[in-house]
Ligand code: ADP
């Protein structure tokens with residue numbers, strides 16, 4: 657498990673670049689943390705690194721946003737904000753097909769809302785507010801809610 661404290665949103669995005677450059681095929685990455693902890697900021701770093709088309713708006717109301725990217729192992733990035741949904745609603749969005757395709761990178765904020773749907777080999781990144789400009793970011797592989 658790796659823990660890092662970043663001192664600015666830019667630093668969190670640099671960390672996201674580094675993380676993205678090491679991603680493997682067909683990953684589901686879960687982002688846990690309170691509102692304002694930095695989940696979306698990190699995800700925007702991933703999207704920027706992959707050259708996804710802006711704007712990188714948070715899909716709070718649309719639930720899921722899809723980006724097509726030009727990358728060696730990633731074709732589509734799905735950014736899901738699960739705050740307002742449950743496992744059933746996720747299935748209706750086509751979840752099974754999305755996670756089955758190993759060219760998809762799936763990024764999920766609020767994974768605890770859709771616990772039963774998260775594959776076992778998913779990665780988990782936890783965010784903790786330290787002070788106004790500092791956030792603790794914890795990387796792990798196993799989901800332990
Ligand atoms: P979440 O998606 O977890 O609700 P956001 O990424 O939307 O959080 O918001 C985080 C806010 O905190 C942004 O306004 C960002 O600019 C600010 N911020 C300040 N310091 C940091 C940091 N070290 N890492 C990430 N965000 C930070």
Ligand code: MG
Nearest residue numbers: 695696714765
């Ligand atoms: Mg967010």
